[in-house]
Amino acid sequence: MKRELLNECRLSFAPLSVNEAFARSTAAAFAAQCDPTVKEISEIRTAVSEAVTNAIVHGYRGCTGLVELHMRQYSGGLLSISVKDRGTGIADIGQAMTPLFTTAPDEERSGLGFSVMESFMDRVTVKSAPGKGTTVTLEKRLSGRIPESSGQGD
Amino acid sequence: MINMTGDGSRMTAEISGDIDHHAARELRRELDDMITRCQPEMLVIDMGKVGFMDSSGIGLILGRLRAVRAYGGDIVIKNASREIEAVIRISGLSGLIAEGEKNETGVT
Numbered sequence: 001m002k003r004e005l006l007n008e009c010r011l012s013f014a015p016l017s018v019n020e021a022f023a024r025s026t027a028a029a030f031a032a033q034c035d036p037t038v039k040e041i042s043e044i045r046t047a048v049s050e051a052v053t054n055a056i057v058h059g060y061r062g063c064t065g066l067v068e069l070h071m072r073q074y075s076g077g078l079l080s081i082s083v084k085d086r087g088t089g090i091a092d093i094g095q096a097m098t099p100l101f102t103t104a105p106d107e108e109r110s111g112l113g114f115s116v117m118e119s120f121m122d123r124v125t126v127k128s129a130p131g132k133g134t135t136v137t138l139e140k141r142l143s144g145r146i147p148e149s150s151g152q153g154d
Numbered sequence: 155m156i157n158m159t160g161d162g163s164r165m166t167a168e169i170s171g172d173i174d175h176h177a178a179r180e181l182r183r184e185l186d187d188m189i190t191r192c193q194p195e196m197l198v199i200d201m202g203k204v205g206f207m208d209s210s211g212i213g214l215i216l217g218r219l220r221a222v223r224a225y226g227g228d229i230v231i232k233n234a235s236r237e238i239e240a241v242i243r244i245s246g247l248s249g250l251i252a253e254g255e256k257n258e259t260g261v262t
Contacts, residue, residue: 017176024206042237049208053175108182108213115244116209 007033007073015060015067015085017053023069024049027081030071034079035144043120044079044140050113051083051136057104059085059134077142086133093126156184165194166232170203173211185218195227198252202233211238212245219250 009030013019027048028041036044048069055067068084090096097118102111117124121138128134157168167185171177189197199215201207219229231250234242242248 017174020174020176021172021206039237043240045206046208046237046241049174049206053208053210057175108178108210108217110209110213110216110245112209112212112245116241119244120240 003074003076003078005072005074009069009071011069011071012066013069015056015064015087017056019067020049020052020056023052023067023083027069027071030073030081031079031142034073034077034142036079036142040140040142044081044138047117047120047124047138047140048081048083050116051081051138054113054136055083055085055087055134057107057109059087059089061088063087065133077144078139079142080137080139082135082137084133084135088134089130089132090126090128090134091130093128097126156181158184158188160192160194160198162192163194164196164198165192166198166200168200168203171205173204173207173214175208175210178210178214182214182217185214186221189218189221193225193227194222197222197227197229198232199229200232201235201238204235204238207238207241209241209245211241212247215242215247215250216245219247 011026013023024045028045031041031044052067065086070082072080095101097114099115100111102109117138121140123139125137126134155170159166165188169181173181222229229250230252232252232255234251239251242251
């Protein structure tokens with residue numbers, strides 16, 4: 001099925017931890033236009049928070065630039081949010097996505113960021129190259145107001 | 155922000171606001187101050203006033219759990235919302251959630 005782009009928003013911000021709340025709230029506000037359930041909104045907010053925190057903590061460790069959030073709404077209730085940094089990059093993506101793996105244990109990073117993203121979104125794709133930066137794309141198909149018999153919670 | 159109450163051996167830390175990477179550093183400091191001072195046998199973390207938590211909260215809980223268990227104490231998590239519980243479940247720390255409070259829904 002061909003997907004049609006219905007709405008789009010781009011946002012760039014400094015890699016400051018204070019912007020984590022701003023970024024996830026903005027993503028939740030964009031997603032709210034797609035008629036999500038309360039549970040879906042919460043999952044999107046959390047997944048975006050993880051990706052943005054990674055960009056700030058790991059992507060721009062020792063260098064700086066902007067974190068770029070690109071949010072797209074497609075037909076069929078598909079929401080796509082990519083979080084991009086132009087920082088350090090990841091040499092071994094598979095290792096970075098392994099549950100509990102972290103390069104910052106002394107800062108109490110749990111190593112569960114990607115696990116949370118994968119658990120809360122339908123699809124998580126990572127594009128990265130050392131020295132070039134990382135783009136994490138989060139995709140989720142929202143149930144919207146399509147009548148469902150069960151499992152919709154709210 | 156944390157509101158600490160208790161008699162020293164059983165302490166309740168009621169956290170308010172969001173628990174993310176930004177907030178975790180200050181929360182960690184406040185909790186560690188209290189743990190060093192009181193060495194509570196039981197530390198109850200009350201999440202009733204927490205609106206949001208991501209995996210930074212897991213790092214925060216795990217770090218405190220190590221500190222408290224090192225001297226034989228333990229941690230219980232109370233009043234976690236369904237959303238927060240979903241994050242805790244991913245970490246495998248569901249065992250810390252107070253009995254009778256677990257939301258059994260949403261498990262896939």
